[in-house]
Structure formats: C-alpha cells, structure tokens
Amino acid sequence: MKTKxxxxxxxxxxxxAYAGRGSSPGAVKSAISSDGYDAIATELERAEHLxxxxxxPMVRALVDHQDRRVRQVAAxxxxxxxxxxxxxxxxxxxxxxxxxxxxxxAADVLGGLRLPDAVAPLxxxxxxxxxxxxxxxxxxxAIGEIGDIDGQPALVTALRAREPSVRAAAxxxxxxxxxxxxxxxxxxxxxxxxxxxxxxxVSTIGFLxxxxxxxxVRAMAALVASDPSARVRKKAAWALGEIGAAAxxxxxxxxxxxxxxxxxxxxxxxxxxxxxxxx
Amino acid sequence: MVTxxxxxMFLFVxxxxxxxxxxxxxxxxxxxxxxxxxxxxxxxxxxxxxxVFDYTSFAPGGRIVKLEPASADGRLTNLTADPMFAEADFMxxxxxxxxxxxxxxxxxxxEKRFHLFTMAIDGSxxxxxxxxxxxxxxxxxxxxxKVMFTTSKVVEAGAPQFQxxxxxxxxxxxxxxxxxxxxxxxxxxxxxxxxAPALMPDGNVVYTEWLxxxxxxxxxxxxxxxxxxxxxxxxxxxGRGMTNxxxxxxxxxxxxxxxxxxxxxxxxxxxxxDRTLQAGKLLLIDLGDSEKTADVKDLxxxxxxxxxxxxxxxxxxxDAESIGDPNDQRFLVSWADGPVETELLEMAKTKANFxxxxxxxxxGRRFPIYDDxxxxxxxxxxxxxxxxxxxxxxxVSGTSFVVGALNVYESSIFKELAPGSAxxxxxxxGFSSEEGFPNMFGLTExxxxxxxxxxxxxxxxxxxxxxxxxxxxxxxxxxKFAMSIANEPxxxxxxxxxxxxxxxCHEDRAKNxxxxxxxxxxxxxxxxxxxxxxxxxxxATDFSYANVRGVPWDKAIQPIFxxxxxxxxxxxxxPANASYTVIxxxxxxxxxxxxxxxxxxxxxxxxxxxxxxxxxSYISLVGLGMEIGENNVTITGNMKTYLTPGEARKSExxxxxxxxxxxxxxxxxxxxxxxxxxxTDLGGMELTxxxxxxxxxxxxxxxQYYFRENKGSR
Numbered sequence: 005m006k007t008k009x010x011x012x013x014x015x016x017x018x019x020x021a022y023a024g025r026g027s028s029p030g031a032v033k034s035a036i037s038s039d040g041y042d043a044i045a046t047e048l049e050r051a052e053h054l055x056x057x058x059x060x061p062m063v064r065a066l067v068d069h070q071d072r073r074v075r076q077v078a079a080x081x082x083x084x085x086x087x088x089x090x091x092x093x094x095x096x097x098x099x100x101x102x103x104x105x106x107x108x109x110a111a112d113v114l115g116g117l118r119l120p121d122a123v124a125p126l127x128x129x130x131x132x133x134x135x136x137x138x139x140x141x142x143x144x145x146a147i148g149e150i151g152d153i154d155g156q157p158a159l160v161t162a163l164r165a166r167e168p169s170v171r172a173a174a175x176x177x178x179x180x181x182x183x184x185x186x187x188x189x190x191x192x193x194x195x196x197x198x199x200x201x202x203x204x205x206v207s208t209i210g211f212l213x214x215x216x217x218x219x220x221v222r223a224m225a226a227l228v229a230s231d232p233s234a235r236v237r238k239k240a241a242w243a244l245g246e247i248g249a250a251a252x253x254x255x256x257x258x259x260x261x262x263x264x265x266x267x268x269x270x271x272x273x274x275x276x277x278x279x280x281x282x283x
Numbered sequence: 284m285v286t287x288x289x290x291x292m293f294l295f296v297x298x299x300x301x302x303x304x305x306x307x308x309x310x311x312x313x314x315x316x317x318x319x320x321x322x323x324x325x326x327x328x329x330x331x332x333x334x335v336f337d338y339t340s341f342a343p344g345g346r347i348v349k350l351e352p353a354s355a356d357g358r359l360t361n362l363t364a365d366p367m368f369a370e371a372d373f374m375x376x377x378x379x380x381x382x383x384x385x386x387x388x389x390x391x392x393x394e395k396r397f398h399l400f401t402m403a404i405d406g407s408x409x410x411x412x413x414x415x416x417x418x419x420x421x422x423x424x425x426x427x428x429k430v431m432f433t434t435s436k437v438v439e440a441g442a443p444q445f446q447x448x449x450x451x452x453x454x455x456x457x458x459x460x461x462x463x464x465x466x467x468x469x470x471x472x473x474x475x476x477x478x479a480p481a482l483m484p485d486g487n488v489v490y491t492e493w494l495x496x497x498x499x500x501x502x503x504x505x506x507x508x509x510x511x512x513x514x515x516x517x518x519x520x521x522g523r524g525m526t527n528x529x530x531x532x533x534x535x536x537x538x539x540x541x542x543x544x545x546x547x548x549x550x551x552x553x554x555x556x557d558r559t560l561q562a563g564k565l566l567l568i569d570l571g572d573s574e575k576t577a578d579v580k581d582l583x584x585x586x587x588x589x590x591x592x593x594x595x596x597x598x599x600x601x602d603a604e605s606i607g608d609p610n611d612q613r614f615l616v617s618w619a620d621g622p623v624e625t626e627l628l629e630m631a632k633t634k635a636n637f638x639x640x641x642x643x644x645x646x647g648r649r650f651p652i653y654d655d656x657x658x659x660x661x662x663x664x665x666x667x668x669x670x671x672x673x674x675x676x677x678x679v680s681g682t683s684f685v686v687g688a689l690n691v692y693e694s695s696i697f698k699e700l701a702p703g704s705a706x707x708x709x710x711x712x713g714f715s716s717e718e719g720f721p722n723m724f725g726l727t728e729x730x731x732x733x734x735x736x737x738x739x740x741x742x743x744x745x746x747x748x749x750x751x752x753x754x755x756x757x758x759x760x761x762x763k764f765a766m767s768i769a770n771e772p773x774x775x776x777x778x779x780x781x782x783x784x785x786x787x788c789h790e791d792r793a794k795n796x797x798x799x800x801x802x803x804x805x806x807x808x809x810x811x812x813x814x815x816x817x818x819x820x821x822x823a824t825d826f827s828y829a830n831v832r833g834v835p836w837d838k839a840i841q842p843i844f845x846x847x848x849x850x851x852x853x854x855x856x857x858p859a860n861a862s863y864t865v866i867x868x869x870x871x872x873x874x875x876x877x878x879x880x881x882x883x884x885x886x887x888x889x890x891x892x893x894x895x896x897x898x899x900s901y902i903s904l905v906g907l908g909m910e911i912g913e914n915n916v917t918i919t920g921n922m923k924t925y926l927t928p929g930e931a932r933k934s935e936x937x938x939x940x941x942x943x944x945x946x947x948x949x950x951x952x953x954x955x956x957x958x959x960x961x962x963t964d965l966g967g968m969e970l971t972x973x974x975x976x977x978x979x980x981x982x983x984x985x986x987q988y989y990f991r992e993n994k995g996s997r
Contacts (some may be wrong), residue, residue, distance in 0.1 A: 150721075
C-alpha cells in the first residue's frame with residue numbers, strides 16, 4: 005500500500021515548475037519553523053507571488069535571523085510584498101542608532117534590497133565609525149551589493165578604516181560597483197599591513213583587467229617577489245597576468261616566482277601569468 | 284494479499300541487506316575492470332545545494348580519496364593529504380583520459396572562492412589553474428589538453444555577471460582553460476545558470492541550463508561543441524520530459540540512429556529545482572535524433588521526481604557513472620536513504636548521508652561499496668583510461684557572431700506559420716537585474732530586454748544577422764504589422780566568429796533541410812550588421828524605429844497616451860472607462876480600479892504590494908496579475924487584461940487599435956484585424972506608425988515597465 009502512495013506522489017509532482025509559484029502559507033510557516041536556510045530560501049522563492057498577510061510578520065522577523073543569507077532572502081521576499089519603502093526607512097533608522105547587531109542586520113537587508121536610495125544612509129554609517137568592525141564591514145558589503153557607483157566615495161573613505169576587516173570589505177566592494185574603474189583606490193592598499201586587505205586589493209585590481217592601467221604593476225610585482233603571504237603572492241601573480249602588465253616590470257618577479265617560490269600553487273599561477281604575458 | 288510490486292519491494296530490501304552483510308569479503312556488482320575508484324568526501328550539509336543550480340556551498344573538511352579495490356574493505360587513500368588542502372571543500376572533479384591526472388574544484392582554507400587545481404593520480408604535483416574573485420566549478424577534461432568549467436567570471440570585461448531568475452544569485456557560465464592555466468577562454472552567456480558539463484564520446488559536451496523565458500523555470504540538458512560553440516537543445520524542452528530539472532548527466536554509450544546520426548545515451552539525475560540536495564531519480568536518457576525525439580526511462584520509479592521527502596528504503600541519488608558493459612546498465616552511484624529533503628532534514632536535525640554503491644538497473648539492486656557517516660561520498664569514478672575523442676569546434680575570431688536560418692518556415696513548433704507571413708526577424712538582447720534594476724522590470728515574468736534590431740526574411744525564407752558575441756539573444760518572426768508571429772522560446776548566444784545557421788525556426792532536427800539552388804539569399808547578401816558596443820545598446824533621446832532599443836513605459840509609451848488617449852481614458856467612470864472592484868478577502872481591503880491611461884502612480888491596497896512603482900496606464904493595461912497573485916479575492920465589475928505579455932497580436936489593446944501594415948511599406952488600407960480602428964472610430968487621432976510600433980514592441984518584449992532607459996526612475 006505504501007508503494008502505491010509513493011508512486012502516486014512521484015507521478016503527480018513530476019511536472020514543470022513556474023517561477024515563484026506553488027507555495028502556501030502553511031509551507032512558508034513550515035519552512036521557517038525548520039530554521040534551515042535552504043528550506044526557507046527555496047520556499048520564499050516559490051512564494052514570490054503568494055499573497056500571505058500572515059506570512060509577513062514571520063518573514064519580517066527573519067531580518068534578524070542569525071544567518072545572513074536568511075536575512076537577505078527575507079528582505080527580497082518582503083520587497084516583493086510592497087514593503088521596500090518601509091524596509092528602507094526602518095533599516096536606515098537602525099543605522100542611526102547604537103545597536104551594532106541591528107545595524108549589521110539592517111545593512112544586510114538593505115544590501116539584499118539593492119535600492120540605490122540605501123547608499124546614502126549606509127555610506128554615512130560606514131564612514132561615521134560609530135559601529136564595530138563587523139557592522140561596518142556589513143555596510144561596506146551592502147554598498148557593493150547595491151552596486152551603485154554613488155557608493156564609491158564612502159567605500160574609498162572606508163579604505164582608511166582602522167580595522168582591517170572594514171578595509172578589506174571596502175576594497176572588495178569597490179569591484180562590485182557598476183562602472184568602477186579607479187585602480188588607484190585599490191592600489192593604495194597594496195602595502196597594507198594586513199594580508200587579507202592586500203589580497204582583496206590585488207583581486208580588485210585584477211578584476212579590472214586592462215582597465216586597471218599600468219600604475220599598480222610595480223607594487224604588485226613587488227608583492228609577487230616578497231610578500232610573506234603565499235595567498236597574496238599568488239593573487240598578485242594572477243592579477244599581473246590579468247591586467248596585461250608590462251614585461252619589463254612584471255617579468256623578473258613572475259619568472260622568479262614561477263621557478264623558486266616555496267609554494268607550488270604560487271609557482272603554477274606565476275607560470276601561467278608569464279605565459280599569458282608571453283614572457 | 285501481497286501484490287507483485289510489494290513483493291518486488293521485499294526482494295529489493297532483502298537484496299540490499301544481503302549486500303550490506305557481504306561487502307567485507309567481496310564486491311558484488313562491481314565489474315572486473317573497476318580496480319579502484321576515486322570519489323569526493325564532502326562534509327554533510329543541508330544548505331547551499333538545495334537549488335540544483337547552487338554551486339558555492341562551502342563546508343570545510345573535505346577530501347579526495349581513492350578506494351582500491353572498490354569495496355568496503357578496500358584501502359582508502361587520501362589524495363589531498365597535503366596541508367595546503369587542510370580545511371578545504373571539494374566541489375567536483377574529473378579524471379584525465381590517460382587516468383594519470385585529476386582536475387578538481389576546491390575552495391581552500393581562508394579563501395572565498397572555488398578554483399581549479401590539478402594533481403597527479405597519487406596526489407603529487409599540485410597545481411592551481413585559476414585565481415581571482417570568481418568561482419570556478421564543475422571541471423571536466425576535454426580533448427586537446429584543456430579543461431572545461433563553469434564560472435561566475437564575466438566574458439565581457441566591465442559588464443556585471445547576470446543574476447539568476449530570482450535576482451539573488453550570480454549565474455555560472457562556461458569556460459575553458461589549458462592544463463597549465465593559460466589560455467582561459469570564457470563562453471557565450473545565458474541569462475541564467477549553466478552547470479554540470481560532461482564530455483560525450485563524440486567530443487561534444489552535455490550540460491544543464493536553467494531555461495527561463497517568460498514564466499518557464501526549468502533545468503534542461505543542452506549540448507555544445509568542445510570549444511563552447513554550437514550550443515543547442517538536447518533534452519527536456521520538446522518531447523518527453525519527466526522532472527523539472529536534469530542534472531549531472533554522464534555519457535553511457537553512443538549509437539547510430541535510424542537516420543544515420545550518431546546519438547548518445549546518458550544517465551542523469553532528474554529532480555525538482557529545489558530542496559532535494561541536487562539529488563533525485565536516476566534517468567536513462569536517449570538523446571535520439573533531436574530534442575523532440577529524445578526519450579527517457581525512469582530507472583528508479585519509486586524515487587520522487589519532485590521535492591517531496593523520499594521514503595525510507597527509497598532515498599535519492601546524487602550522481603551516477605556508467606561502469607562495465609553499457610548494456611548491463613550498471614552504475615556507480617551516490618545514494619542516501621530516507622527523506623532527502625532539506626526542510627524535513629532540518630526539522631529532524633539530521634543530514635542526508637550519501638554513500639557509494641553499485642546500482643544494477645536491470646534488477647533494481649544496489650550494492651554498497653563505501654559509506655562514511657557524516658560525509659557525503661559522491662562523484663565516484665573508476666580509475667581507468669578512456670578514449671580521448673576528437674575536438675569539435677567552430678572558427679572563432681572577431682567580436683561578432685552570425686545567426687540565421689535557411690528557411691524560417693521549417694518549424695516543429697510554429698506549425699501554423701504560413702509561407703510569406705514573416706517579413707522580418709526581430710533580435711532582442713536579454714539581461715537580468717544586475718544592471719541596476721531594484722524595482723523589477725514590471726508586472727510580467729519576462730527578463731530585461733533591449734532591441735538589437737530587425738533583419739529581413741528573404742523570399743526563400745532565409746535571414747542572417749550579425750550580433751554582439753557572447754550576449755543572450757531571443758528571436759521573433761514579425762509580420763507586416765510588426766507583430767511577433769513566432770516567438771523562439773529560448774535564449775541563444777554565440778562566440779565571436781561563430782556562424783549559427785539553423786534549418787529553420789526550431790525546425791525538426793531529425794529532418795534535413797533542403798535548400799535550392801544550394802545557397803540562400805541571406806547568405807548571398809551577407810548578414811545584416813546589428814553588432815554595436817554595450818554602451819550604445821540603449822535608446823538615446825528618440826524612440827524612432829531606427830534607434831529604439833528599450834521601450835520604457837514612462838518615456839516611450841506614456842507620451843502616446845498623453846497625446847492620443849487620456850482625453851477619454853482619464854479615470855472618470857463611464858463608457859470609456861470600465862471599472863472593477865477587487866475585494867481582498869485575505870487582507871480585508873477593497874479597491875476600485877477605473878480604466879485610466881494617465882501617467883500618475885497608483886497605490887495598491889489589494890494584493891499586498893502597496894507599490895508606487897507603476898502608473899495607472901500600466902496597471903490598466905497589464906492588469907493586476909502578479910499583484911493579486913494567489914490571493915483570495917472577489918472581483919466585481921469588468922476586470923480585463925488588455926495586454927498579453929510577449930504577444931502583441933493577442934493583446935486586446937492592439938486589437939482595439941488595429942494597427943496598419945508597416946512592412947515592407949506602410950499601408951493604412953491594410954489592417955491587422957477586421958473591424959474598426961480606434962480611436963478614429965470615435966473621432967480621435969490615430970496613432971502614428973512609430974507609436975503603433977512602440978506599443979507593439981513593448982508588448983512583444985514582455986510588456987515590462989522598466990528598461991535600461993528608465994532603470995533609475997523610481
């Protein structure tokens with residue numbers, strides 16, 4: 005008997021799905037009660053077009069969930085319910101308060117909404133330095149997620165933050181801005197004292213490819229040659245190949261790294277960069 | 284009474300336990316040529332792999348292992364024991380043709396991205412092939428000393444990578460790199476994900492693509508050449524489909540069809556798009572002559588094809604690899620028992636436990652090989668050489684790709700297309716929200732679109748256009764009224780230098796298209812050049828036929844209404860402005876809508892959106908559709924939708940306006956529909972040819988409100 009039930013289920017549900025369809029208030033409630041990201045995210049995606057007033061308070065509570073991914077999918081779903089403006093205002097208000105956890109969560113929600121109007125309050129909170137590093141890193145990340153080039157001044161200011169995690173998040177987010185091409189901003193961190201920050205700066209320059217220009221080449225070649233972090237050396241070698249660095253500047257460092265670096269992964273990436281630059 | 288099916292179930296379970304008890308001394312079901320297997324061990328997880336297109340799930344502590352012989356008492360060797368791989372996660376892998384090298388995708392400790400690596404079969408000589416702020420996943424060896432993969436890196440420098448249909452995840456696209464890390468080349472883009480490529484014996488590659496155009500939302504199988512050219516449908520669209528998505532296809536065998544073509548049999552996972560940890564049924568897929576004639580057999584009929592929890596003893600399959608004689612239908616599989624469904628697993632505070640088995644499809648028996656509790660033992664492959672197929676490729680150069688058809692009237696899906704009815708082919712670019720669309724594109728399900736232009740269909744039914752390479756394009760045949768009469772239901776794209784000439788418009792691939800006298804007019808005349816740089820793919824200041832790209836509702840459509848329509852359709856209840864009332868029983872609200880083509884924004888209090896994003900004219904024509912959604916409402920009065928997204932010809936507003944002939948020359952005496960022309964029938968001013976065109980174009984492109992030209996307006 006059980007077999008028949010299973011067969012029926014399999015045949016009934018084996019059909020094409022349509023975007024944002026097929027959920028129910030009960031399914032949303034059940035997914036939220038599981039507390040698992042995957043169940044919550046996929047159910048809210050299916051509930052994209054579901055009108056469910058009783059779901060709104062439940063989903064609204066998720067903006068303070070411990071998992072950032074849940075906070076963001078909650079924001080996405082709430083925005084589909086016409087609550088964008090409401091969320092923009094309430095989350096922006098949090099950025100003027102003094103609760104760092106709520107401010108961090110607000111930043112994640114605003115990043116998930118992708119609203120250009122959120123850039124100003126996020127930028128103000130990021131640069132004011134009132135919140136801790138975790139919250140301000142979230143703000144920098146949110147500005148990148150929104151992707152509006154108006155966020156660049158705040159991120160550039162944050163490159164001078166005292167905390168390395170904030171500097172790293174800011175230079176990482178620069179490359180997410182549509183139209184960003186200022187390699188010099190990222191290059192200012194190539195000599196940062198923190199390896200994570202240097203790695204992100206190198207990655208942002210490499211991301212620009214040929215648009216990075218030639219200015220950062222010398223500094224990155226120096227990183228390939230002597231940075232204490234293998235991660236940074238490897239990324240710098242990659243970035244030199246990616247931006248099409250000049251042979252006379254990049255060549256010696258890349259050659260030396262390809263042959264003698266202590267890390268085999270650095271050697272392989274440097275070799276590929278050399279070949280790419282036809283050196 | 285015990286039914287044969289239940290009896291079979293008992294026998295199956297019995298065989299399973301017998302096999303369990305038997306594994307320490309023998310390896311039943313394992314063919315003699317499988318001396319050793321390599322597989323991934325990933326830390327068990329419930330999230331990040333629920334959606335079949337997720338590719339960035341990370342849980343540290345994985346490894347790549349070799350089991351020799353392939354049995355529970357075989358010797359397990361960690362191939363990634365080097366400290367550089369400590370706390371890494373391994374996403375996918377492949378074995379070289381000579382069985383001496385492994386390529387794999389891994390995210391290392393302290394890194395944020397998955398990258399590609401190679402190492403010798405014994406774990407020595409590790410090399411990294413890729414770097415940078417993008418993920419590289421699903422590597423496979425392809426002929427010519429190269430590796431194919433999918434990546435979030437963008438082929439167009441400076442352009443953001445597409446977001447997926449829910450505008451939340453960055454899509455993965457195909458790419459190729461040499462084994463020494465040089466020569467990275469990225470393929471043309473789809474508007475959504477491409478994942479899980481696999482090499483076929485003829486050198487072509489099968490892969491899964493998220494097909495999303497309009498409200499379709501499936502993961503189909505497609506095929507491309509080794510060099511990423513020639514991307515085309517294979518299974519899941521036309522003909523027989525069984526589940527929403529087909530994932531992790533692997534070749535079993537090749538054969539010649541009755542028409543003399545080489546075709547393939549595959550094994551793939553058939554499953555729901557979400558919640559199933561990318562696991563599901565085992566499907567035997569025969570690609571046949573074409574997508575239309577492809578066939579499928581369910582090897583595991585008890586396994587659910589959707590996202591319902593699987594039963595104890597039934598479970599779900601994560602992947603499969605054919606072993607031994609293909610006719611024996613034996614597979615190395617990863618299988619987990621019980622409810623492989625993320626919500627139930629989360630509630631039970633447990634995780635699916637995938638282990639390695641041999642599955643005999645002819646008997647339904649499953650023989651256990653290896654299972655490490657707490658780890659996902661997945662993607663097992665036998666360690667043995669295989670034949671390196673020939674490279675399949677197409678010339679690649681320049682910045683454009685050429686698309687065309689020999690005869691557009693050859694079609695398996697547009698059967699009512701009358702010869703001579705198609706005047707032009709409209710070429711539309713697709714994109715997603717990554718360009719900065721915080722308000723969605725409108726109230727319909729369509730992606731962002733922009734018009735490349737239109738090219739003529741010649742007397743012999745041929746056409747050819749030169750388009751920007753690597754950009755998704757969607758084609759429509761349009762009639763003499765400029766309206767779409769055939770809407771190709773997929774996005775296509777091509778590499779620079781690629782020339783894609785189809786027999787027709789989604790023609791029957793099992794048939795040969797015969798042209799006479801051996802060439803087409805489009806080929807003789809050469810392709811019409813529609814290739815312009817990205818920066819110029821936006822309407823400047825005018826929306827003339829020559830220059831229009833997007834048709835922003837507030838900038839291109841509303842001025843027409845303001846000039847020609849709002850004198851009567853002004854929201855004042857009466858014969859010209861039908862009204863209806865929506866009583867929202869879910870919300871306990873009520874709202875009356877009066878037909879109104881003015882441009883003021885409307886606040887909705889039914890349907891829960893409460894949005895100011897759209898004007899009265901847009902809501903009047905498009906209707907509440909998505910706004911009402913699945914709500915429980917009562918509607919009184921005359922609620923009507925005047926616009927059918929993607930189909931101007933079926934839209935009431937177009938029928939009412941009754942546009943005149945536009946092509947090949949304007950002719951006001953020839954109308955699209957019988958009957959009157961509005962608003963001249965009531966003494967109003969008729970729309971100009973350009974105004975007709977803009978309204979038709981907007982609707983044919985999906986009836987959206989936002990385009991590149993007004994994405995910043997809120």
